[in-house]
Amino acid sequence: MIDKVAWLHVQDGRVLCARSQGKDTYYVPGGKREPGETDVDTLVREIREELSVEIDASTALFVGVFEAQAHGRAEGETVRMTCYTAAFAGEPAPASEIAELAWLTTTDADRVSPVTRVIFAHLHEAGLLA
Template identity: 35%
Template structure:
């Protein structure tokens, strides 16, 4: 199964919500991020992608590494995604849909059942987000 390497962000706000995005021509929501360009580190990739997709510019020091996660790719059948994930917080008013994004949503745990989510988000990244955004996890 071919691998697609990406950097992904688990972005939360002060209300404990987590940001998910949907790209044009797709139905599943996922964490923002994307594929590296030549010579980029995982953090550099994420900083560039968040700027292109959401209009926010972060410093590398604002990203907390969460690890590497592997899952079935949401939009490329027969592929798997290998994601270097990072956590950060952003003011919801600072983000806007740009580039290849069609939509963004700030979600809570209660929204998961009614939202089509990428396997990486559902199986790995959102469970981490819920622990981090719970009152005990803060």
Template identity: 35%
Template sequence: MTAAPEAASGPLITVAAIAFLRADGRVLTVRKRGTSAFMLPGGKPENGESAVETAIREVHEELGIRVAATQLNLLGAFASRAANEAGHALLATVFTSRAAVAPVVQAEIDEARWVLPAAAIDDATEAPLNREHVFPLLAGR
């Protein structure tokens, strides 16, 4: 599924991310150092990396989480506005995982939190990708 809102214009940033889902329905979001928006853990691909490889590497670097490709399910590819780079568009490949994880904030991450998607849709501190695409899908809207 690809969605392209009108607001997604400007230089393009490509990322891969994982929506870790807990049994209580909460989703893990993180805030990078020096930013105000919470986003899904993940990041930009290195040369030759697939979206799956990128997501796996990034969550390990950022949160110490080890997850296997077999624990990921594709949610979709979404176009949105970038949360922390004004004037940039974002293309995000998002996976879900129900793997039990215990994130440890490290690297460029300052904060991690678990949110309920239905409630976080209206949370202005969550990235546009989360509010406009990921959370509505996870909340069944």
């Protein structure tokens, strides 16, 4: 099980997604915890590293935990994504290993990882994603 924390930034029926260098698949931004980190600590650090924005930790709101087959991994290896929304300061821009950002909707399901598809379905059912 790959355990990750992710930021859901939804705007105008679209969600901000990131594509890493050398990859062709998009993910919701986030990453793995470092030892001793809380979910929110991980969220703040990962989003700062990947998107060059500062998450306001006091506004972090738990959305849900989503699981699916890990993209590009052996069959049966799953990823668990614990997702939050949060206010932020700055303008999201690719940083670190991120090559590109894109605003995606459910029509882009073929461009995203399996766990991101599960997240998209949840956001669509909640009326937040086109």
